[in-house]
Amino acid sequence: MKDDAAHWGEGVCVDPGGLKGHDGYMNREDESAAGATMAERNEDTDNHRVSTTFRDVGMLATVFNNLPVAVFCKDASNDFRIILWNKKNAEITGISAEEALGKTDYDLFIKETADFFRNIDKVVLSNGKLLDVPEEKMDSPNMGKIYLHTIKVPIVDPERGLKLILGICEDITEKKKAQEQLRELGENLSEKEKQLLKLNENLSHANEELKATQLQLIQAEKMESVGRLAAGVAHEVKNPLALLLMGVEYLSDGLDHGDPHVPQVLIEMREAVDRADNIIRGLVDFSSSRQLDLKATELNSFVQNALLLVRHELTRSNIKVVKHLGSDIPKVMIDKAKMEQVLVNLFINAIHAMEGHEGGKLEVRTSAKNLKRGETSHDEGSRSGHQMRSGDRVVTIEILDTGTGIPDDKIEKIFDPFYTSKPTGIGTGLGLTVVKKIVELHNGSLEIQNRQAKGVRATLTFKACDES
Amino acid sequence: MLVDDEEGFTNLLRMNLEKTGLFEVGVENEADSAVDAIRAFKPDVLLLDVVMPGVDGGDIVAQLRTDPELKNLPIIMLTALISREELSPDAVAESENLIMLSKPVNMEMLLKVIEASLGKKA
Incomplete structure (x- = not known):
């Protein structure tokens, strides 16, 4: 078996012997057919016609091994043993094709992981359709923590007695990292945006306060000038009022003026002085700070x-x-x-x-x-x-x-x-x-x-x- | 004695005070010569304007308070600058021989304050 595999060149990826009960189109006899097309050997089905452009199995193997995605295949009819394992798979898992081919997941991984894979394989088989696992985390011995996007495809062909699981894994770690960075950047951005909004709010609050303060200042200044004016007016007006009042007091005191209206006139004059005084006092009150x-x-x-x-x-x-x-x-x-x-x-x-x-x-x-x-x-x-x-x-x-x-x-x-x-x-x-x-x-x-x-x-x- | 730069006011006030028959009234209209006039007249009570050209009422009070003979002279300051409410009845009793009265002041109020001041002196 190992020899067969070696035939595929670097990073052997196929275990033809793994396909039990199959006529084995990749057995030792194939070697003699080197140079012949696969179609010549596998006449009828589309599955085989696909390969017509490859001159030989070795060429197909080279293509597989150069795929930037990991590809593997398990034979479900033989305990899910691995029959295909390309180079990228070896890179990711740290398990070489030699080690993997003919083994089951239980031979290669800890039980927990193997159980996980096996369950998925069974689900894929019983559903009979492709299963897409957009994101899987994995500890790779070579690459550290990586993320994989895995697609598992059931290949069931009762006529040929085929019951396979084809797996394709893409390493999305870089993509994931970029996404993560993008998300962080996005979060950062929205945090910055929040801060900006907050700043803006503070600013407009400050602006409002400033306006209010300005108004108060203007008002205060107005009041101060009104106050100075009022004090000045008060002094200038109160002195003549004081004089007037003294005059009225003098005339009011018991002298006989011969005119019966004089007392009334004096009362009204006194009231007028009071009134003027009240206004002045009001002004001073109003403007005093x-x-x-x-x-x-x-x-x-x-x-x-x-x-x-x-x-x-x-x-x-x-x-x-x-x-x-x-x-x-x-x-x-x-x-x-x-x-x-x-x-x-x-x-x-x-x-x-x-x-x-x-x-x-x-x-x-x-x-x-x-x-x-x-x-x-x-x-x-x-x-x-x-x-x-x-x-x-x-x-x-x-x-x-x-x-x-x-x-x-x-x-x-x-x-x-x-x-x-x-x-x-x-x-x-x-x-x-x-x-x-x-x-x-x-x-x-x-x-x-x-x-x-x-x-x-x-x-x-x-x-x-x-x-x- | 009256010290106020407003001659009309001092004239009328003097006439009103003399009419009561209770007072002998001296008048000075020049703030600058007020202190000398007060020393010469030796009043029992002084009615003093606050705002006058040159020396103001406050300066005059300060000078009088340094004079041993006049430092206890009761002074009633007449001012056009303050409001009437600011004089509370207690103020007369509490003051150090100095009372503020707001112009215009009526004779009834003025006589009460003069009597209170003289009473305190006696």
Whole structure:
């Protein structure tokens, strides 16, 4: 047998003797037929005609051995003994053709591996069709860890008594490595892409913050110049006002002017001085950027105290006060004096809106909640809206009245300086402007809207103290 | 005694104070010569403007406080720069003989503060 094999030249690959019960077209007698075509010897079937162009078996063997894929053949009718084993197979398995031919997988591999091959062979035979194993891992003694793409084909020819398994293995290690690299590169790329997206997100976030800061800076600068202007105006106007007041005081004091209207004239002059002074004070308040004196404050009692400050106005206008003060309200960092100004101002506005209407009701509610997404900026005009983020614990004070409400075309303007709905001489038009400014200094928000029923709802929101 | 560069104001204020019959009133409209005038007049209480051309009220106070005879002189500073709320009633009691009052000030308020200052001195 070995001699037969040797006849095939380098890397003997066929074991003709392995084909038991076959007439053996590759036996020793073939040698004498060297130079004759295979077809001359194997007349009828297509299988044999295929070989017609090869001059001899040796040539076929050379072709087999030069195939870049491993090719083997097992004879299923003889215990799956190996009858064909080309050079590439020897390279991959480290088993030479001499060693392999005539052996079974159990002679060549450990039992586990042999079982695996044998099972596949049986499946291929019983299915009677090609089996494609796209990827198999293997430890090659020559080539280390390699990957194989194996195709097993059953060759069954009852007439000739053939029952073979043809195996073709392609070494796809390089392909696999390339794929792996590609996959890694892909992963790398998507990781880079993620990083890039993240960076981009950070960048646009930073950009937004920058814009907000810029707006704040512009606003701060504006306020500073308004502040300087206001201080200058205050000084220049207050001095003549002081003089006027002194004059009025002098004239008011008990002298008989002979004209019955003089006392009234003097009262009105005094009121005019007061009014001008109020406006100047409002301006200075509005523009002053004095530091807040922040203290952790319990809101419910603070709100009740502020209500006490307007009790005369409430009684005079016959307004009922309803308090819904929540329990467990966290403390809030506020400047008490400034926030008192805010509450009193909002209360007075509510009271004025209800004056002259019977059965006015001023409702004050306090509550605490966690800010939800989308609630972070109550007031679109507020540049400090971003100071409160979703998830923040916040405290709200709601002030609801049953008054006349705010006409829709006016509600946009209520925070504008010098906008007032009150008759000349009653309001300075700076109240809500200052109120809003104070709330913003506290990083809070103030929202004023008409209620569905009647009247106005003012909602103040502040971030709760971290410790409470 | 009144020190303020606004002559109209000092005139009217003096007239108002004299009308009460309680005070003898000295007036100085030149900030530069204010300290000398105060030393000469020796007032029981000083009404002092803050913003004046040349020397301002703060400088004058500083000079007076280094003078042994005048360092305890009650001073009421009249200023157009601060808001009225900033004067709390407690401020009079707590102050070191120095009280800030916002212009315009009415006589009722001014007389109360003057009385409080003089009371403290006595």
